[in-house]
């Protein structure tokens with residue numbers, strides 16, 4: 169991917185507020201990232217870290233609950249999605265940007281047949297005749313591997329298995345040839361053999377269509393299998409960003425590293441004790457001062473509890489938001505001030 | 515070495531009646547569990563894996579006496595479960611923890627009362643003894659004693675699972691059935707809970723039947739693993755053996771489907787199964803896996819394979835390993 173080409177999506181300083189009965193929270197806090205054409209970017213993090221709010225912001229969904237800081241912008245090609253009228257946004261949503269959710273029942277209408285739902289969304293977005301749209305719907309169902317697709321056109325969502333519903337969702341999302349697909353935990357609710365089918369399908373479709381995908385997941389296995397680039401989120405902030413190889417082979421943030429080593433190995437001898445990240449994710453209403461990870465970090469210093477680090481380019485490749493990142497010999501000095509002569513581990 | 519199993523599960527079945535009346539079908543059943551046999555020895559962990567709806571929870575519920583088998587027998591320390599007159603007396607030895615720590619704790623009770631409930635039910639000690647025991651249990655699961663006066667809503671998922679574990683431990687049971695105890699938790703919290711369960715086992719010598727669809731967690735905690743498919747065990751093996759030499763085509767596919775957190779492994783050969791899990795209300799004839807099996811033979815459509823020994827550490831139910839099939 170040439171880096172000179174401007175990104176398809178560019179999220180800049182995204183900062184969101186949601187008011188809850190107990191006070192205002194900031195589910196996404198000054199987040200910036202971009203997605204290039206044809207790229208699969210994974211957004212990974214624990215429950216409540218702000219993954220879904222980020223994706224809803226891009227889609228302009230849940231607009232009544234989410235407030236944005238004025239500095240925030242989300243450029244899709246040349247348009248700032250945060251500043252579009254709902255009418256214009258509707259042209260983009262489902263057309264140029266499509267989304268699939270963890271629970272397909274959330275976006276499928278239980279009282280209409282599969283065929284009707286897909287065809288109607290095609291009619292709406294492409295202005296073609298219903299009959300023609302129904303033909304396209306059949307092609308799509310075949311493309312996503314629904315067996316006996318012709319008969320399935322007349323099925324209602326509840327007549328399908330979980331894996332088939334997710335395929336239908338993918339078919340619907342692809343109906344209008346979007347350029348960006350946002351997939352929020354698309355396989356979390358599925359069994360592992362069905363998950364393998366769906367991931368395979370997404371990989372194949374991505375290759376065929378060159379679509380960009382923002383893949384939201386908490387499963388590091390899924391990230392490693394699918395992503396080109398990885399964003400690690402913690403308490404509303406991106407704490408590390410890098411290519412999939414760099415993130416897995418050379419994680420710089422103690423949180424990234426902690427996540428990786430808390431997954432039990434599937435092959436090789438089992439460890440007696442798993443490495444853990446101590447403690448729990450802080451309550452969004454009571455975030456610590458300084459770095460959000462300070463309460464659980466084994467490397468925290470005084471500085472960490474005073475000043476929040478920012479996401480900066482690290483010489484070893486990743487961007488990381490940490491005062492004491494890994495990746496240099498015994499280093500505890502901030503890399504920003506580190507001399508270029510320092511030998512980096514790895 | 516040849517000790518007595520703590521729990522012997524022998525050919526248990528659970529059939530749920532379905533569709534009565536509507537299509538005039540009578541005697542139609544979901545065969546949720548259809549002939550499962552497992553021995554669990556003192557101090558060991560048997561993992562039970564398989565896809566959604568294959569009968570794992572139903573098996574677990576029968577083992578602790580929460581529901582009665584339609585057929586077969588479960589022995590606890592040599593005595594039939596059905597012979598324990600009061601179900602309650604089983605609770606002293608057999609406990610269960612559940613996937614959803616949110617719904618399995620009474621929201622109106624304090625944590626201390628929740629943990630003490632089994633003690634009250636079994637009339638163990640006086641109020642003061644119980645309070646002391648609750649404090650011990652809270653400490654055992656890594657919570658502070660002041661947490662006792664709070665309500666479940668004030669705790670995170672992982673903390674609630676700790677509370678569930680403390681309650682299950684209250685009567686010092688000999689076996690705990692853990693039904694997806696970490697599936698709803700974040701990875702970093704899963705690791706904490708898995709470590710806790712292992713530590714407790716080391717200290718108290720109890721046994722676990724550990725149910726999960728997350729194979730990594732099962733591998734980490736189990737000594738032996740049973741793989742279930744549509745109500746039946748299709749492979750049962752020592753953990754190391756199962757991962758080194760999976761024999762059943764379903765076990766192979768299951769292991770191959772797990773996404774590995776290593777981008778270098780991305781281009782490995784995978785076995786991608788076609789199709790969906792058949793409905794247990796209408797299971798295929800012969801081997802129930804034959805509809806998805808990449809190496810199915812003609813005979814698999816009609817012959818239901820037996821779970822037979824395929825090595826010293828493994829049992830497999832597949833015609834590929836049966837002598838009665840000429841090949």
Ligand SMILES: Nc1ncnc2c1ncn2[C@@H]1O[C@H](COP(=O)(O)OP(=O)(O)OP(=O)(O)O)[C@@H](O)[C@H]1O
Pocket residue numbers: 186187188193195213214215216217218219220221222233386452
């Ligand atoms: N509509 C809402 N009202 C109040 N709080 C909300 C709302 N939507 C999200 N939040 C809060 O914002 C934070 C981030 O939520 P978000 O759904 O983005 O998390 P996530 O990373 O997607 O987590 P998960 O892995 O559980 O899906 C959480 O603390 C959540 O409780």
Ligand SMILES: Nc1ncnc2c1ncn2[C@@H]1O[C@H](COP(=O)(O)OP(=O)(O)OP(=O)(O)O)[C@@H](O)[C@H]1O
Pocket residue numbers: 530531544545546547564565566567568569570571572573727794
């Ligand atoms: N009380 C019941 N009445 C009728 N059918 C039932 C009942 N309980 C379970 N079943 C059915 O029995 C089968 C096995 O269910 P069970 O809950 O044991 O599966 P499981 O392996 O635990 O699945 P999961 O991984 O989704 O928890 C399913 O088809 C289920 O729908």
Ligand SMILES: [Mg+2]
Pocket residue numbers: 219220221352
């Ligand atoms: Mg989410």
Ligand SMILES: [Mg+2]
Pocket residue numbers: 570571572693
């Ligand atoms: Mg279950």
